[in-house]
Amino acid sequence: MAKVGKRLKAAHEGIDREAFYDLPQAVHLIRERATAKFDESIEVAMNLGVDPRHADQMVRGVVELPHGTGKTMRVAVFAKGAKAEEAKAAGADLVGADELAADIQNGTIDFDRCIATPDMMGVVGRLGKVLGPRGLMPNPKLGTVTMDVATAVKAAKAGQVQFRVEKSGIVHAGVGRASFTEEKLVDNVRAFVDAINKAKPTGAKGTYLKKVSLSSTMGPGLKVNLGTISGAA
Numbered sequence: 001m002a003k004v005g006k007r008l009k010a011a012h013e014g015i016d017r018e019a020f021y022d023l024p025q026a027v028h029l030i031r032e033r034a035t036a037k038f039d040e041s042i043e044v045a046m047n048l049g050v051d052p053r054h055a056d057q058m059v060r061g062v063v064e065l066p067h068g069t070g071k072t073m074r075v076a077v078f079a080k081g082a083k084a085e086e087a088k089a090a091g092a093d094l095v096g097a098d099e100l101a102a103d104i105q106n107g108t109i110d111f112d113r114c115i116a117t118p119d120m121m122g123v124v125g126r127l128g129k130v131l132g133p134r135g136l137m138p139n140p141k142l143g144t145v146t147m148d149v150a151t152a153v154k155a156a157k158a159g160q161v162q163f164r165v166e167k168s169g170i171v172h173a174g175v176g177r178a179s180f181t182e183e184k185l186v187d188n189v190r191a192f193v194d195a196i197n198k199a200k201p202t203g204a205k206g207t208y209l210k211k212v213s214l215s216s217t218m219g220p221g222l223k224v225n226l227g228t229i230s231g232a233a
Contacts, residue, residue: 056203063195068159070177
């Protein structure tokens with residue numbers, strides 16, 4: 001059996017893993033126990049009453065967290081001419097067309113979000129096997145295939161979060177850092193849960209939002225009382 005270190009043992013003291021905590025209290029306890037030597041990510045995980053194998057039960061979308069994620073996002077944009085210049089001015093880290101596609105095919109993927117103008121999808125489409133498994137393929141439903149590249153780049157840089165439910169019905173995302181104030185983390189969690197509720201698919205039957213839990217990168221997970229999350233249902 002693996003040995004439990006002193007830091008992890010201390011992180012579990014004073015909490016009940018089976019109890020349901022009000023959101024502000026859960027945030028306080030998680031943040032208080034995020035004692036690693038780096039700024040731990042605070043993550044939310046949600047169990048949904050959906051079967052994503054059915055198209056009418058897929059949950060996917062984007063949400064702009066009010067206080068960002070605390071993560072520096074590197075953004076790549078497929079565009080030419082004026083749109084390429086627009087992307088650069090908005091703060092895109094990589095901008096290009098065929099040459100950018102060649103770099104990606106050769107294994108250089110130094111970005112967290114990929115955006116493309118519609119006319120570039122012929123080039124980007126050939127990268128599906130590379131970008132798809134990494135969740136980086138531009139998609140018009142997520143606002144990453146657009147002529148308004150400046151807005152898309154700024155949104156990504158500001159902390160926009162993409163979400164997609166897994167086969168097991170779980171959706172999760174980072175909603176901030178341990179260095180955030182408790183108020184900011186509460187706001188971000190509520191914004192994320194609200195976005196999931198608004199993305200409820202037409203085919204969802206019965207209880208849609210089953211369970212929400214909160215954790216830090218190196219700390220314990222806590223169950224959250226759904227009634228204390230605004231908009232939860």
